[in-house]
Amino acid sequence: MELSKNFEPQSVEQKWYDQWVNKGYFKSTPDERTPYTIVMPPPNVTGVLHMGHCLNNTIQDILIRRARMMGYNTCWVPGTDHASIATEAKVVAMLRERGITKSSLSRDEFLSYAWEWKEKYGGIILQQLKKLGCSLDWDRTTFTMDKDYYQSVISVFIALHKKGVIYRGKRMINWDVKALTALSDEEVIRKETKQKLYHLRYNVEGSDTPIIIATVRPETIMGDSAICVHPTDERYKHLHGKFATVPLINRRIPIIADEYVTMEFGTGALKVTPAHDVNDYALGQKHNLEIIDIFNDNGTLSEAAQIYIGLDRFDVRKKIAAELEEKGFLLKTEEYTSEVGYSERTDVVVEPRLSLQWWVSMKDIATPALTTVMEDEIKFYPPKFKNVYRHWMENIKDWCISRQLWWGHRIPAWYDNEGRFVVAANEKEAVILFEQQFGIANATLKQDEDCLDTWFSSWLWPFEVFKGYSNPGNAEIKYYYPTDTLVTAPEIIFFWVARMIMAGFEYMETKPFKEVYFTGIVRDKLGRKMSKSLGNSPDLLGLIDQYGADAARFGIMISSPAGNDILFDEAALEQGRNFNNKIWNALKLIKMWEGRQSSSTLNENKFAIDWFENRLNEVSGEVNSMMQQFRLSEALKTIYSLIWDDFCSWYLEWIKPGFEQPIERSDYEKTIGFFSELMQLLHPFMPFVSEEIYHLLQEREDDLCVKQYIPKQQPEKRLLEVGTLLKATISGLRDVRNKQQLKPKEKIKLFIQTDELAIFNSIENILSKQLNTSEITYTKDSIPGSFTAVIGKDTFYVVTEQPIDISNQKTALEKELTHLKGFLQSVEKKLSNERFVQNANPEILALEQKKKSDALSKIKVIEDSLKLIG
RNA sequence: GGGAGCAUAGCUCAGUUGGUUUAGAGCAUCUGCCUUACAAGCAGAGGGUCCGCGGUUCGAGCCCGUGUGCUCCCA
Numbered sequence: 001m002e003l004s005k006n007f008e009p010q011s012v013e014q015k016w017y018d019q020w021v022n023k024g025y026f027k028s029t030p031d032e033r034t035p036y037t038i039v040m041p042p043p044n045v046t047g048v049l050h051m052g053h054c055l056n057n058t059i060q061d062i063l064i065r066r067a068r069m070m071g072y073n074t075c076w077v078p079g080t081d082h083a084s085i086a087t088e089a090k091v092v093a094m095l096r097e098r099g100i101t102k103s104s105l106s107r108d109e110f111l112s113y114a115w116e117w118k119e120k121y122g123g124i125i126l127q128q129l130k131k132l133g134c135s136l137d138w139d140r141t142t143f144t145m146d147k148d149y150y151q152s153v154i155s156v157f158i159a160l161h162k163k164g165v166i167y168r169g170k171r172m173i174n175w176d177v178k179a180l181t182a183l184s185d186e187e188v189i190r191k192e193t194k195q196k197l198y199h200l201r202y203n204v205e206g207s208d209t210p211i212i213i214a215t216v217r218p219e220t221i222m223g224d225s226a227i228c229v230h231p232t233d234e235r236y237k238h239l240h241g242k243f244a245t246v247p248l249i250n251r252r253i254p255i256i257a258d259e260y261v262t263m264e265f266g267t268g269a270l271k272v273t274p275a276h277d278v279n280d281y282a283l284g285q286k287h288n289l290e291i292i293d294i295f296n297d298n299g300t301l302s303e304a305a306q307i308y309i310g311l312d313r314f315d316v317r318k319k320i321a322a323e324l325e326e327k328g329f330l331l332k333t334e335e336y337t338s339e340v341g342y343s344e345r346t347d348v349v350v351e352p353r354l355s356l357q358w359w360v361s362m363k364d365i366a367t368p369a370l371t372t373v374m375e376d377e378i379k380f381y382p383p384k385f386k387n388v389y390r391h392w393m394e395n396i397k398d399w400c401i402s403r404q405l406w407w408g409h410r411i412p413a414w415y416d417n418e419g420r421f422v423v424a425a426n427e428k429e430a431v432i433l434f435e436q437q438f439g440i441a442n443a444t445l446k447q448d449e450d451c452l453d454t455w456f457s458s459w460l461w462p463f464e465v466f467k468g469y470s471n472p473g474n475a476e477i478k479y480y481y482p483t484d485t486l487v488t489a490p491e492i493i494f495f496w497v498a499r500m501i502m503a504g505f506e507y508m509e510t511k512p513f514k515e516v517y518f519t520g521i522v523r524d525k526l527g528r529k530m531s532k533s534l535g536n537s538p539d540l541l542g543l544i545d546q547y548g549a550d551a552a553r554f555g556i557m558i559s560s561p562a563g564n565d566i567l568f569d570e571a572a573l574e575q576g577r578n579f580n581n582k583i584w585n586a587l588k589l590i591k592m593w594e595g596r597q598s599s600s601t602l603n604e605n606k607f608a609i610d611w612f613e614n615r616l617n618e619v620s621g622e623v624n625s626m627m628q629q630f631r632l633s634e635a636l637k638t639i640y641s642l643i644w645d646d647f648c649s650w651y652l653e654w655i656k657p658g659f660e661q662p663i664e665r666s667d668y669e670k671t672i673g674f675f676s677e678l679m680q681l682l683h684p685f686m687p688f689v690s691e692e693i694y695h696l697l698q699e700r701e702d703d704l705c706v707k708q709y710i711p712k713q714q715p716e717k718r719l720l721e722v723g724t725l726l727k728a729t730i731s732g733l734r735d736v737r738n739k740q741q742l743k744p745k746e747k748i749k750l751f752i753q754t755d756e757l758a759i760f761n762s763i764e765n766i767l768s769k770q771l772n773t774s775e776i777t778y779t780k781d782s783i784p785g786s787f788t789a790v791i792g793k794d795t796f797y798v799v800t801e802q803p804i805d806i807s808n809q810k811t812a813l814e815k816e817l818t819h820l821k822g823f824l825q826s827v828e829k830k831l832s833n834e835r836f837v838q839n840a841n842p843e844i845l846a847l848e849q850k851k852k853s854d855a856l857s858k859i860k861v862i863e864d865s866l867k868l869i870g
Numbered sequence: 871g872g873g874a875g876c877a878u879a880g881c882u883c884a885g886u887u888g889g890u891u892u893a894g895a896g897c898a899u900c901u902g903c904c905u906u907a908c909a910a911g912c913a914g915a916g917g918g919u920c921c922g923c924g925g926u927u928c929g930a931g932c933c934c935g936u937g938u939g940c941u942c943c944c945a
Contacts, residue, residue: 737914
């Protein structure tokens with residue numbers, strides 16, 4: 001069979017993915033095996049694959065594939081999130097393009113457009129995950145608005161309301177004036193924003209001197225209900241209890257004193273606008289101030305403002321500043337930078353606003369969720385996120401769950417004309433409840449227009465994908481729950497992780513997962529976050545087409561150190577592609593040997609084979625422990641180096657027969673076996689190339705995808721040490737060849753002076769092959785006219801046809817000598833320190849003594865050589 | 871303003887209760903090679919005041935204090 005020059009991912013990826021799916025390897029049903037379960041963080045149904053998903057899902061796939069090969073019954077559940085705000089915005093935009101406004105549609109009409117849109121464009125991302133090789137159990141695909149799921153969300157709402165955990169209340173919320181909806185705190189992004197600080201003059205009743213306040217929001221003065229100063233501020237003490245007048249509208253407001261005010265900021269006098277600032281609201285509550293809401297829903301001024309009615313808040317800011325200046329109320333403006341909240345979805349400045357919303361009281365349900373994490377019953381990797389989590393959970397605030405949207409789970413509350421309401425699953429039940437509660441039969445009730453926050457449905461995800469709430473105690477939930485590992489971004493630790501833990505305890509009476517692995521944030525190579533506006537998000541599918549899925553997986557994993565952000569650079573994908581190629585070429589080499597096997601019994605590759613077997617054992621162990629600590633990047637690096645360096649650069653070169661020479665049959669078979677094991681080790685990280693190579697190595701019935709790992713033996717330390725010695729010797733003598741500028745074809749005579757004759761005997765033929773020697777001789781004395789190299793404790797003398805150039809030999813040896821003497825000195829200093837000898841562990845003492853004697857003997861060898869050179 | 875974290879080679883990072891050589895890896899750089907699997911490759915080399923200062927200790931990249939710089943979270 002003719003093998004192509006390079007590995008061609010495009011031709012094999014689809015083939016293997018189809019094969020894996022068709023053979024049902026990704027499907028899971030409960031059986032006698034131990035389960036290993038991951039629920040995928042459901043991407044937005046509107047989403048397309050970006051780097052974050054790629055990282056996240058590659059990690060999950062690695063964990064799942066490895067567990068599958070270790071004998072677990074693995075179940076990885078895919079799905080999508082209805083993402084109320086994002087999806088509704090997309091649907092609204094789509095309708096606008098068709099010339100339809102949302103306000104011209106009824107709720108049902110709008111929803112039918114939305115569903116149509118969802119069926120057509122939703123879930124593209126799931127198809128893209130297949131390209132990446134993700135081994136998901138597709139039959140289990142779940143959507144947060146599936147019928148059963150929807151019902152569960154509603155039931156949970158009703159149950160929590162019954163318990164008194166959900167309540168309706170007027171509170172300060174973050175209002176998005178563009179999306180016309182409330183936002184939770186987590187949906188508000190704070191950004192440093194340049195503003196102006198306006199100094200305004202308020203006249204004081206019965207006084208000639210006015211009071212000056214500083215504000216960044218002059219357009220809100222019509223909502224002022226007080227001026228506040230610090231009680232100990234000498235400048236204003238005489239004004240306590242007096243009244244001031246709001247400019248332009250001449251409303252009379254009290255001057256109050258409260259320690260909340262920072263004396264150093266601005267003028268030390270603060271205008272209090274309880275309807276439009278969170279802190280002012282609290283101050284207003286405390287001092288019983290009037291609340292004057294001067295805005296409409298869309299950010300324009302309302303009747304209550306008296307002036308500028310109907311104009312946008314930011315236009316008013318400019319206009320009112322001009323008017324205030326003209327009338328002498330504006331004394332000065334200064335530049336001022338502070339953090340301003342913006343809506344995550346629409347990027348408009350969020351307006352703090354008082355509003356009647358639905359809330360979840362968090363304090364009680366947070367308690368068990370906090371303890372589990374602090375006591376490591378749910379383990380966080382990296383553990384630093386425990387602190388972040390605790391800080392948030394200890395200061396948790398109530399959760400605003402109503403959104404003024406249509407796409408989502410409609411709040412199951414029913415109102416009569418007078419605003420009285422009941423919470424019920426449907427209208428029929430609501431009418432009955434209403435009668436029980438208010439004594440009115442057959443009332444005409446209207447359902448709440450609002451939807452629930454998206455996270456109010458996704459917090460049920462880990463159990464509701466197994467219908468653990470809608471069909472309690474079913475076989476699947478019993479088998480798969482609690483799930484094993486959650487892999488997610490630290491950004492949603494509060495949005496999602498914390499709330500899933502709460503819901504798990506609330507409804508399943510136990511944790512939803514055993515461990516959480518937080519990935520880093522994907523940044524570009526300059527360390528900037530990937531964003532649409534910067535245009536620095538790479539086209540992932542394009543990259544997969546260009547480099548192959550394995551290379552993409554490799555690239556993103558190799559640059560993803562555990563617990564750190566990842567700086568994404570396309571060069572890493574190139575490295576992955578090159579790695580594919582390296583493996584491919586090793587295959588080509590071995591394939592050349594296939595037809596020329598012999599059955600000699602010379603056994604000349606014994607050392608190479610024994611050594612590699614031990615390296616494989618050693619590295620398998622290392623990879624195991626790294627995987628247990630979620631050090632995936634390091635595990636991949638280790639496997640990469642095992643394949644590239646140990647297998648290709650050393651092992652294959654050691655056993656490689658001469659040009660067109662045969663290879664011993666058993667050696668060939670051993671090598672196929674090693675290669676297969678390497679592919680098995682690599683498979684979770686790079687599934688396609690490994691499966692392809694596995695099948696090309698020899699005809700097979702089985703697939704690597706489900707091949708079970710065999711437990712490895714402990715490596716023999718001695719063999720590994722000899723391997724290290726052999727490598728060092730080859731490298732050291734190659735350096736000699738290099739410095740002598742010997743052509744690869746030029747042969748050398750090698751004389752070895754060593755105390756370890758048996759060792760060198762066992763590796764002699766490898767040395768000969770790798771260094772192109774015409775003969776190897778053992779000697780007790782130095783060899784005149786040779787180039788001397790000291791490697792470890794052994795001395796090598798190289799004799800060539802060409803006259804030896806020893807000019808740089810002396811410098812090299814002297815450099816080595818200086819280093820060794822410095823080293824010896826530091827060891828001797830330690831050993832001559834009485835307190836060290838007294839206090840140090842015996843093993844460490846012995847080690848230091850060994851270091852000393854080794855150094856001494858090396859120094860002697862070098863000094864002898866130097867003497868010889870003269 | 872409050873809290874958390876980070877600082878090791880040009881870049882990204884390892885460095886496991888303080889002793890395992892005078893600190894390692896990958897990438898990048900430089901030198902020499904189209905050597906019969908691989909130039910997307912091979913063989914080598916150079917490169918570090920472990921952020922500054924002080925302390926604990928026989929011994930500090932690692933522990934403590936302090937300063938500086940950066941990042942994130944919360945107000």
